[in-house]
Amino acid sequence: MQYVHKLKTKCLDLEAGKLVALLHEHDAKQLGILPLDRIEIRNPLTGKAVVTVVDTTQTMVRAGEIGIFRDVSASLDGFKDHCDLDIVEVRVVPQPQSVGFIKKKMDGVKLADAEIKAIVADIAVNKLSEIEATAFVSAVYMRGFDLEETVSMTKALVGNGGRMQLKHGPVLDKHSVGGLNGRATMIIVPIVAAAGYYVPKTSSRSITSAAGTADAMEVLASVNLSKADIKRITEEVGAVITWGGAVDLAPADDKIIKIEHPLSLDPEGQVIASVLAKKASVGAEYVVIDLPIGPEVKIKSKERGEEMAKKFVVVGKAVGMKVEAVLTDGRAPSGPAFGPALEARHVLEILEGKAWNNLAEKSCEMAGTMLELVGKCKDGDGYKLAKEILVSGKALAKMKEIIRAQSGGTGITASKDVPAAKLVERICTDQDGEIATINVRSLINIARIAGAPADKLAGVWLHVSAESKVKKGGCLFEIHAENKEKLGLAVKIAKTSPLIELERSIIEKFE
């Protein structure tokens, strides 16, 4: 029982990416609503209806018209091609209940399971406006989620995307919260899969680093696998290493992460829910979480890492996963490579037995922890077992299977076949000394200016490590690039910033 307003549609040939309709201010007034209120638009010919948020204008549509974007016209059926001629019925509808729950969280009240579920479901299908969703994300950041809310959030994010069922188990997975470089994942996954377990690993692309695992893996194979691909290949060869963004594992989560980005928000409860939901949605049963601790990584102190580790375990258990969280040393770079191709090449070198360093060691430790967690060996024996699998060449063989499965037989499976950049410039030191500090964030920045991760071959290759001694004229690192202009910029910045600090071997001479 409500007033219904009739309007002529005017199609706006754009996707708004959200459900929004444009009304002339006059019609908004007639309906008694303000911008950001909601209406239901009904196509009287088909009976189909869609609820949208309203924005008002004095110029883009005339009084009596309603401007609808492609996203909306597609929902109304029969309006796709000739919608300028059609009449729709418009009535005011209340806000979704979830807006009230968001307000509740803003007021500092703990949310119930069903309330979090409603908010997540509405975010997933664009029922909440950007303002409403941002208010939620801000509230979670400022008020925090307690353990129960984090569990609810995790369940809601999973429920929203569905849980993958693999033919037989057990399914193992790992996640690293904010490391710097190296791509341990590309060593760990083939080791664990070679031990006979499923590892359907989805990874992210770089946000602020020189390469994400998905960027590096893409040098060797396709990372645009669908859910069906992930299931099929994992059942076939035991593992995938693919880009999570290509799969709708937890649609609401991707929208929340998009909102968090400009404000660099990462509320702990949300991070835990986000990570574990993605693991749960590929059906993971045993999960190891790597929490690097260091001044340049996300988690700065051991105390904060320990707190987070405990929460990962408890929340994991509540959603049916056995989780082990380990604190690792996040102070030094993991291996010498920064950039997709350089990191991919170095991973293959380690799998081929041509290199051994802290990255290889860490990978064996993480893989060992996973093997202990699933009960493949007793506690304390995991590292040894993982290293055996690596040294034996079984991990390399498994990696080749994974690459071939993800590429349809065309991938690069040997380190020597990874393409190298044509443009390389060496940055050298003008004094003798010992390496005191390596500013990893600055090196990553140089790699990014040189073109990484979009230019796959671009990046930085480090020739020194902490405490190594150098002589005047010795090479500290190489900058690789595909584009001359980008290389020039990177070199200029590299030569003027304190990227690597030396301590003179002899500081003072007493005579």
Add this chain to the structure above:
Amino acid sequence: MQYVHKLKTKCLDLEAGKLVALLHEHDAKQLGILPLDRIEIRNPLTGKAVVTVVDTTQTMVRAGEIGIFRDVSASLDGFKDHCDLDIVEVRVVPQPQSVGFIKKKMDGVKLADAEIKAIVADIAVNKLSEIEATAFVSAVYMRGFDLEETVSMTKALVGNGGRMQLKHGPVLDKHSVGGLNGRATMIIVPIVAAAGYYVPKTSSRSITSAAGTADAMEVLASVNLSKADIKRITEEVGAVITWGGAVDLAPADDKIIKIEHPLSLDPEGQVIASVLAKKASVGAEYVVIDLPIGPEVKIKSKERGEEMAKKFVVVGKAVGMKVEAVLTDGRAPSGPAFGPALEARHVLEILEGKAWNNLAEKSCEMAGTMLELVGKCKDGDGYKLAKEILVSGKALAKMKEIIRAQSGGTGITASKDVPAAKLVERICTDQDGEIATINVRSLINIARIAGAPADKLAGVWLHVSAESKVKKGGCLFEIHAENKEKLGLAVKIAKTSPLIELERSIIEKFE
């Protein structure tokens, strides 16, 4: 010193209402940015540049293209008509500093004067994305503003729009925080102006009520006055009563209020800053704030009202205004009218001496307080002086001057000339009794369903007040409407809701 990307513009024939540009995902990757990061777009022909937020797409523009909305192309000069052919230079720019200040407030840190100023300035010119601005509004709601921050916010909002300079003073003003109906303003302003003071009053339109002062005044005169009109008319006849939304008094404030609306946020500090900034920007020196207290108005308790009153006084002083805040009874409706024309007519009846009720009394009290504040009479004598001005007909004469000045001589200046709705339906009682409760919010709702405030003549006219006695068949209120369908809906709802509750005169008989 930065990588510059060249893109071909594709004009999107829409105003986005914000500074945003669309990049294909491929180009965003090349630039190393994510959605909601910022770029500078430069027209190499004119040298003009504009900073926008980026959104990415796979469909709306092709790789190598940049989609720009009218708002953006207008800033680039020479791109208005043929922008599909032009090449622009694009480079990544950092977030405005103000985003860091917003994050700081989210983290619970008090903001400095310059930080609040930077945020407000960036909101005013659309430099902040909707997500960033929403995070700020949410932070102010959840963390609160202390007195110093409220002062900074008030100054920033004023500074942002500029302060009006009137020929000579003193300039008086008043504001009511969330009353229900009545339009006391339209009685107070002519009384105070008749006493020889400037009252450049800007008012709002209805949000949830049956009419705002601007809606009611619009029945009699134009309320779309520019800043120049406000200055000219106030200097000419002593006062205006106009719509604040037509003037850019505090542009950032309007954007903040738009964001607050869907979540019904009204953080105290923000409300105080918003109200006082608008007063300061018309040059007000003496301001009376009316704080109605009652279960159905914004401020529910006396304690909360007192707290707010004190803050209004302190903040007002800090920005150079003498403020008096008074708590008033917000329990009963102010007079019988609900709806723009009905309220305007009743105001004229009071000015004409044809009606006297709690609305007239309250108006004289408020006007009296203003006259005491400016020193026209001694404390305690204001009400008497205001009532004299009203009864003498001087206030009516002043109101006629104001109406004529705002209408160019064509306004309605007598209550009998206010048009009446053709459709009127009486709602009667089916029993004898005494009025126990009047649900004012429900009556307002009926008035809105009947078409108010968009349909100017629609509304509700109340025939009873609390404790008045009614007989079976007696009329409780009338519903006025312009549209038959809306009237039908309003009557249906009126007949089925408990709008006015009776107490039977004889509850029980003992024999």
